[in-house]
Amino acid sequence: MPSFTLVVPSTPDEAVAALRIGSAEGSAALAGGTDLLADLEDGRVTAERVVSLRRLPWRTLDWTGTVLTIGGTLPLRRLELDPEVRAQFPALFHAVRAVGGPALRHRATLGGNLGRAAPASDLVPVLLALDAEVDLLGPAGERSLPVDRFILGARRTALAPGELIRSVRIAEPRPSCYLWQRVRPSNDISQIAVAVAYSARLEAWRVAVGGVLPRPLLVPEAAEALGGRSPTDTDLVRAADAVARRAPIVADKRASEEHRREVARTLTLRAVRAVERGGRS
């Protein structure tokens, strides 16, 4: 007897309806499945019905002016190999490369990563730094939320029962960088990670930290300390101090709190300088 029933709707509306059958906890949406299937097998997630999103027309990557819209079920590998994404959003490229390996990224999706809301997600800190918006489709229609209001905690999101991530939007290209510390470059979890991005339109930085609990977070004090496009050494040290001191960094089996705070400081320094140089550290 299979542990769940697989449902494969043909349209977004059918998918929303399929998720609403039975109890809210009884259904799970399957995008690439690289995170969900492991959790289903281990019993960390239970679902009677798994709703596959593979037939939905959301494997898209669109530019409208400066706005990039990434379809919720676009495989991460497509995002990674797109030269324009790499040029306009370097941090997004760095973060996608940090997820698993190529064989995993051929199936894993941005919508899946956001919807599963792992506290150690590599993509969430970058989407915070890039001020991305999440477009949702559900029983009550469409709505959009900034990533900061979409991710609520460890494995907790603002998704209502039956709601799906249709796309993720980033409004403007931003010089940016994402740096992480971990043991293996592929298929490992970042102990600590820092994403920084500069908006020329707003003349402001955004700084986010990952590998913290309960979820990746913006560090506004660090962004304020950086000020304008070319921070002085003093500003930069103040920003790095803000990340190292204020981020909710804790110890676990992967690394001590002290180590993580020290690495967070260094990653912040390197990431900002990399953005200024227009490349990676």
Place this chain on the structure above:
Amino acid sequence: MSAQRVHLTLNGSPVDLPTVPDDERLLDSLRWRAGLKGTKEGCRTGGCGACTVLVDGESTLSCLTLTHEVEGSAVTTIEGVADDPVGRRVRDAFRRAGAVQCGYCSPGFVMALTGLLKERGTSVAMDDLLEELSSNLCRCTGYVSIVRAVRLAREANP
């Protein structure tokens, strides 16, 4: 749906797998239904790459893929890799480099490298290739000869 038929093109031939349970992984369908034991189960959580196969030419972790999700696709396993010119070159490179110790990780490495070379061409930088292959693990730690095989496969004429 609870246990329905799945149609695949498996190593170039059309295959019908009857009564595949909804929650079955492609890894298990390949090994226990199609009898293709070359694809190996390592960690079963996407961390080791031993179960890598090609789905429509793209490297894919068969342990984290539902068989029903690849309905209608072309699946290539280590048993069929030599039917593809790039796959044959990779297999021969592993043989020439002696890049096989216990052999458990080898099918995954061969499929992953075949997928990468098909996707990105032989002009892809060696550093880039090695970073991408670092998601495959060799528990014998026989990496030196595997790296030699990667170099041979990348340099060999198609």
